[in-house]
Amino acid sequence: MVGEVDKSLSLKGLRLMMRIRSFEESVQKLFTQGKLPGFVHLCIGQEAVAAGVCLALESTDQITSNHRGHGHVIAKGGDVKKMFAELLGKSDGYCGGKGGSMHIVDFASGMLGTNGIVGAGIPIATGAAFANKYLKSDKVAVAFFGDGATNQGVFFEAMNMSALWQLPIIFIVENNQYTEWSRTGDLSVGTTISRALPFGIRASSIDGNDFIAVRQTVGEAVMRARAGGGPEVVECMTYRWHGHNEGEEAFAGHYRPKEEIEAWKKRDPIEALIVHLIAEKIISPEEVEKMRSEEKSLVDRAYEFAVASKPSDESEALTDVFAEQGGVK
Amino acid sequence: MVGEVDKSLSLKGLRLMMRIRSFEESVQKLFTQGKLPGFVHLCIGQEAVAAGVCLALESTDQITSNHRGHGHVIAKGGDVKKMFAELLGKSDGYCGGKGGSMHIVDFASGMLGTNGIVGAGIPIATGAAFANKYLKSDKVAVAFFGDGATNQGVFFEAMNMSALWQLPIIFIVENNQYTEWSRTGDLSVGTTISRALPFGIRASSIDGNDFIAVRQTVGEAVMRARAGGGPEVVECMTYRWHGHNEGEEAFAGHYRPKEEIEAWKKRDPIEALIVHLIAEKIISPEEVEKMRSEEKSLVDRAYEFAVASKPSDESEALTDVFAEQGGVK
Amino acid sequence: MNTGTYFVTAMRDGIAQAMREDKTVVLFGEDADKSVMGSTKGLIEEFGKERVINMPLSEATMVGLAVGAAAAGLKPIIDLMVSSFFYITMDQIANQAAKLRYMSGGQVSLPIVYFAATGGAGSAAAQHSENPHPTLAQQAGIKVVIPSNSSDAKNLMLASIRDPNPVVFLQEAVLGGSRGPISEDVEEIRLSVGRLVRSGADLTVFAVGRTVAMAQKAAEVLEKENISIEIIDPRTIYPWDKQIVLSSVEKTGRFLAVDTSRKTCGFGGEVLATVATEAFSCLKVAPQRLCPPDTPMPFAPHLEKFLSVSEEKIILQVRKMMGRS
Amino acid sequence: MNTGTYFVTAMRDGIAQAMREDKTVVLFGEDADKSVMGSTKGLIEEFGKERVINMPLSEATMVGLAVGAAAAGLKPIIDLMVSSFFYITMDQIANQAAKLRYMSGGQVSLPIVYFAATGGAGSAAAQHSENPHPTLAQQAGIKVVIPSNSSDAKNLMLASIRDPNPVVFLQEAVLGGSRGPISEDVEEIRLSVGRLVRSGADLTVFAVGRTVAMAQKAAEVLEKENISIEIIDPRTIYPWDKQIVLSSVEKTGRFLAVDTSRKTCGFGGEVLATVATEAFSCLKVAPQRLCPPDTPMPFAPHLEKFLSVSEEKIILQVRKMMGRS
């Protein structure tokens, strides 16, 4: 653990990470049981990025996310009840069941959208950052995306624009080293940091499994951005414990060495933070377990809520294409 | 003039540049007289790039180009008769009148297409380079594009791919410092060279009005590429004497300082080469004028040819959508 | 018409009025401060470079930027210059702008206008002559407007900006320099309301954009032959005014869709299909469509003309349908 | 069907056969070496990584690369994975691949196959459930294929690869795991030839892709009600086999287009419009179309089902058209 973050934030971070882990584990279980429609991309192993980044933000700041977005939604303040209801396609879901795992949106908490199109959230976050600056608010926008997405042209276009206008935006590259089933190193030339340099964008690469490092690095970047310092890139080195999507095992083959997976599991971001907080006497082992079980039961209750929630009426499938015309004066 | 290029090549270069200049001037005259359909983007002032690059290539090497492509077509070995016929929409034009100024294609000379979509030729050249490598030919592909196009995402995507596979491709950035009516410096952050660096691509920025420098720099890059050295970026600093497109004066306003235009006109790439060749006693002033008038009359005859050429039959408008099916075995 | 307001000026006036009314309206575009097409001329002087933003050549991000800016409280207007460039941006149009509201269960509305010149402009050739309105209308979630005259240009621009949804406003390239009076009737500031251009008894001509004027001229010629055609200008392509069309066909019993988009999966076919299904019993003869065939647009003027809809082609088609050929 | 070749395996077999025949056939795709959808499984073992190329996540360039590679002598096959991703690449599809041959006056042919899984796949939601075939067919210059069974999957894949033009091959996402026998008849290796799936006297059902099987089941139910439907599977969406449809309608006098694309400017409407125009005098009742409405695809299974075409909806629509509702 590097850097310093105040105690209550660390505890909040730990709690969020546990919530994300619990949520994802329970999603995984349901998927295995065949109770979940569609397909899901879990972020187990990457929780420190979501928590560290979002705890550096205000609730009014905006984020955009990608297909692996449950953690981002939770960390930004999302309600696991509504998330679970969404994953089950129910009326109480964030999107009334119209979005699903890859399209959870929670405008109230500044979550402008997970996204099924890799890279597509980047221009959207750039637009939010533009609006923030134009409206002279001090909000900051964050785009979460993966190492694979750094090969999409819009990443470069958006870096140029945000550097040109010195927009309050942080590009968070969650580098889990894989693009689906391929090592990103086999697909990409050059480091993420080097890709920011032409645009004069400050860029750093940090241990994405170290909550405190993420929170501190991004916290500083956000402060600078709020003060008009322009865009930054923060690459968080991390690893996903699970497959690209659940259920891939039948098709994917062994594209990641077992040892690699095991090595990264030993670097569990949650356990690392626990060890640190216990060592610093910020929390006791008992409190840790209590927190864990609280979060687990929060998620369990969320699942029950979701199961009990009614499916949306079929007619809902036809609404929300267009907003009502209120514009004629 | 820097670098060394053999005499006959220099003379060839001078001739090509004169041909391009003559062609463009005569296109401009026709446009002013209202005799030209559509709109045209002239490359007067930029001739050394087209000539210097294409004289570093074999006729079997491929190029892709952009909206400002007449010079590229001519330099790659295009026939001004067929070009003029195309600009007039005649049957003897390269495309039978279906392409026009922005879509001249001459496969026979390795000219895979000018292009009306800024940046779009970049992936196409990358594909040609891939084919060259795959087919174990030693052909090199060149993408010509402007400084404005360096803000298109495909530029970065293509740099990544060509670096990844070490493709035989040279990206020629013809930097005339303007994107339409805007200074590119107001739209772009960072230099062209810096944008190549993340991909480990060798990049250089040279005087694009110096034929010998262009020929020599690109010649070396092509030799390396042919030998498997991978992609390179060569930025050629230059200037267009005319408007973005002919006829813009009525709308564009004075977006370029008069002094800037005048200063660049003093750096006429053709006159510079002439001065050099005369100083080096490679050509005499009389021979220069003879060459100039030969090229002028070549272009004049091309125009006459084009005027005499028949319009394509109307039914031609319906052909060439699909190639005939010959594939069923 | 040689008097009145230029079409592009009318667009500009609509934009200016909206920008005066609402400070969250912001204009983005390549050279939007200088105005390549004329439709943003002078806005930089009135609204400054904070609100008239000159854009780098990065269309995909420009179009996506509008989605984010709208979600965060602005009403962005994007000048895409030429409608052929929509293709570069299709992911942000089709997968994002058109779907975000729906996917979010209605949490957000996206008041965005994307505008561009559309269609053949006289030897602009294949990559600058597209008519992407069917492709855009296919997406659901994007409204599409093609005004046929200056008055609609201004009023539909205003309606598009005030609409809480993404709207693509297509300016017929050939109409940019046409002129006409501007209606001050606020009822004209509405999307999805077609216009009865001319009443007639024998045959309904549904005409889009530039073809409206052609249909009007054709009507005059045909009138002398005792053929009375009714002309409908949909103005909004999506969602289009079905009722005005069906009512007309009920009366005339004959239907001709005239459109600028290519035949297959074009907009003319869509309207024809709707008429065939919903007004079948009224139809006295087979409904027809007149549109360019399935080819890119060629460069040569005579080839472009050969493929494009014209007054003459409308006349011939109507005569045929009236059994007068 | 529980025996025979899997649909995706049939595609793979078609690709493999073409790669064996012709060394210039090269496959590109994200994880194409590992095969996310199953349709490229095992090709890396047989053909190696020189010919089965794992691609960075850069779809626009991948699609444009194919244009250049084809122009320079290869026959590229691009695995785009999911048809929703076509939008990212639309400039290279619509402005380049579809137009280069035409713009060049026929100087070049571009033998390219782009393939992807298409349509709802069971809660794949809005951004992974598109049916872009109308948008692709609108472009002119791009052929489009949607096979409905394993045999066509293999044979049309072969035909697509051998075709000297850009072809988009859309694999119905839901059919990937379906099975069936493979016809060895070389006559089956042809584009633009529809298939008479079932003969009938009363009504022609034109059914695309996944809906063919639904129509077949519907036919069995309807047969018991003494309604005899004829089913046409176009197989190729563009250019589609008009004659087989018109001949059928001449016989039955009733026409129903069943398609997976959204209504407005969809493919069902296109075929309906053609029938209404060219077979008007044969029509006994109004021609109809059955297709999803103009919305994105929702995530929840019951909402997806509500919007999607089904056997039941076909039955109801046919009964209505036969006056039996």
Ligand SMILES: Cc1ncc(C[n+]2csc(CCOP(=O)(O)OP(=O)(O)O)c2C)c(N)n1
């Ligand atoms: C534009 C696009 N291309 C391809 C896909 C299929 N796909 C989904 S996730 C993914 C890999 C993304 O890798 P990365 O950005 O590193 O995110 P990670 O999955 O590793 O979190 C791919 C190729 C997609 N959804 N969108």
Ligand SMILES: Cc1ncc(C[n+]2csc(CCOP(=O)(O)OP(=O)(O)O)c2C)c(N)n1
């Ligand atoms: C994708 C696209 N966007 C915009 C345009 C309109 N346009 C044509 S040329 C041009 C500027 C290109 O600048 P640059 O690449 O530097 O080339 P130059 O004209 O300076 O030679 C623009 C914006 C276009 N043709 N294509």
Ligand SMILES: [Mg+2]
């Ligand atoms: Mg990754």
Ligand SMILES: [Mg+2]
């Ligand atoms: Mg330039």
